[in-house]
Amino acid sequence: MGTPLASREAQTEEVIERLYEEYPDTTISLNFSNRLELLVAVILSAQCTDERVNTETEHLFEKYQSVEDYAEADEAELAEDLNSITYYNNKAGYIKNACQQMLDDHDGEVPDTMAALTDLPGVGRKTANVVLQHGHEVVEGIVVDTHVQRLTRRLGITEEKRPEAIEADLMPLVPEDDWQQFTHLLISHGRAVCTARNPDCADCALEDICPSSKLDSDTDLASGEAW
Structure with a gap:
């Protein structure tokens, strides 16, 4: 088990x-x-992998x-066009109505x-933050996806559980100039090393400062009990 730094600010x-050293070129996947394609792709990405979304949108955007x-699309037809995406019926309705x-x-x-983005059907703060950052070059907050939720709790940066509460907790800790890239760094690390189950702690650049490291510990990371 690693030893976190003395303060959450120092840890962050x-x-x-x-x-940044591990993933210098990480970005949105x-x-x-254009902005419309970005909005649609982010709505589709909820509880679905970016790889699957990219496969689906290749023909969808045509x-x-x-x-x-x-x-003007028939909602049933749009849903059928999305049928390899999780919750495709709901997402078809969100996209059409938005x-x-x-x-x-x-x-x-x-x-x-x-305010205007989160007023659209199917758009919460996560989706709105992504669209603002990568569609409008406006950074108002930190995108909190499942990787950010998992890693910030494992690393002892936050104890919050809800995405909006995590975002509010992170914003004073993360320098504003890093708000956008912070998400991409954690996503890359979450995919490559700190996976949801069986994280590769032995090859983790953060192991020595991670309170959830499974090295020399009986903590069952896969259970989620440590966070």
């Missing part, structure tokens, strides 16, 4: 520094070419190329504020 700073295309709302309230454009 060290985590960021080490992960969803494929998109068929549906505008806000009008989605808004696009209709953008036509009604935003001249068919993807909104550029947190």
Whole structure:
């Protein structure tokens, strides 16, 4: 078991520094070419891998190329076009209704504020943060996905459990200039090393400062009881 640094601020700073060294070029892994495609891809990515979403959107973005295309689509047909995505029926409804709302309230454009984005069906703070950061180059917060939730708790940076509470806890700790990249660093590390089950603690650059390390410990990381 590693020993975390004396304060959460110091722990966070060290985590960021080490992960920048490990993943210097990490960035968003969803494929998109405009803001609408980004919004659709992020809605689809909820509880679904980016790899699966990218496979699905390759043909989806050819068929549906505008806000009008989605808004006017038959919802059952749109759902069928998404049938390899988790919760595809719900997501089809979210996308269709969000696009209709953008036509009604935003001249068919993807909104550029947190309030307007989170007012769209199927869009919470996580999705809105991604769209703002990568679609509008506006950084208002920290994207908290499952990797960020898992790793920040394992590393002793937060004890919060809900994504919005974790985000609120992280924002004073993470330098604002690092808010966007912080998410990508943790996602890359969560995929490569600190996986949900059987994390590779022996090859982890953070092992010596990680209170959840399974080395020399009987803690069952896979159970989730340590967090």
